Amino acid sequence: MQNIRVIDSHTGGEPTRVVIQGFPDLGNGPMADRLEIFRREHDHLRSAIVREPRGHDAVVGALLCEPVDPDSAAGVIFFNNVGYLGMCGHGTIGLVKTLEYLNRISTGTHTIETPVGNINAALNPDGSVTITNVASYRTRKSVSVDVDGYSTVTGDVAYGGNWFFLVGDHGKAIELENLHELTAFSVAIRNSLRSNNITGDNEAEIDHIELFSPTPTADSRNFVLCPGIEYDRSPCGTGTSAKLACLYADSKLREGEVWRQESVIGSLFEGSVAIKDNRIIPSIKGNAFVTAEIELILDPNDPFRYGIR
Secondary structure, three states: OEEEEEEEEEEOOEEEEEEEEOOOOOOOOOHHHHHHHHHHHOHHHHHHHHOOOOOOOOOEEEEEEOOOOOOOOEEEEEEOOOOEEOOOHHHHHHHHHHHHHOOOOOOEEEEEEEOOEEEEEEEOOOOOEEEEOOOEEEEEEEEEEEOOOOOEEEEEEEEOOOEEEEEOOOOOOOOHHHHHHHHHHHHHHHHHHHHOOOOOHHHOOOOEEEEEEOOOOOOEEEEEEEOOOEEOOOOOHHHHHHHHHHHHHOOOOOOOOOEEEEOOOOOEEEEEEEEEOOEEEEEEEEOEEEEEEEEEEEOOOOOOOOOOO
16 A cells, blocks of 8 residues: 545635645756656556546645755645646645645745745734746747647747636637537637647646636636636636736836736635846736645556546
């Protein structure tokens, strides 16, 4: 038997599963190096932790690691049903609330080490969490692509810790009852980006699609397709960061101004940007709640102990 202890939470409705005990040692190198060891030697455990029958496609896993710098609060490696994430905004908020639950941190600002760099996360007195993300930026504006089964779609390519294609003019209602159409449309966009070799920097795959529209209850409402075929229940921390970078580049958002981003289920993040060394540094504020303590049991006689793959 192999037992893995996890703590579940949700951030704006989007689940995070933090692995706190029972995972093999990945060494003491930077998080990017440990991610590669995870990917190369233990990918079966990624599947076991977040995929059915123990998890489901919306769960984002977060492996809690000892940090390289002893002054950091934690290191983390994010993963999901199909692979690994350089950064995860909602997952970081969930991680911070989990660390608070474990009595490892208290109110204040803490450094979290991720594979794409260190971020600051503030546990606020009211229980909310504000993360200061990695530098975000737009690489291409108004990129048009012919989408199979639809018309030509135009969007921006931007980075917020993951790569996004952001589309505003799409004609779709961003509502829960329209999830099937929003998902099919976003998958078609992602497939067309791939077939037309439209990528992020260094040929990085654009694996997140963000559709957004006006809403009377916030500054914007979005639908975000994550890697795989699942949508983000939260407004998406890295997606909101990418959105903020585009807004600032278009002079539609000033430094320090608050942008309220609503998800397809109605949950909210508050975002703003600071400019440091000519780079756009987004901050995202949201709420997360611990929902369960679980001990996963990997029975060697279980044919699906490593998940349904």
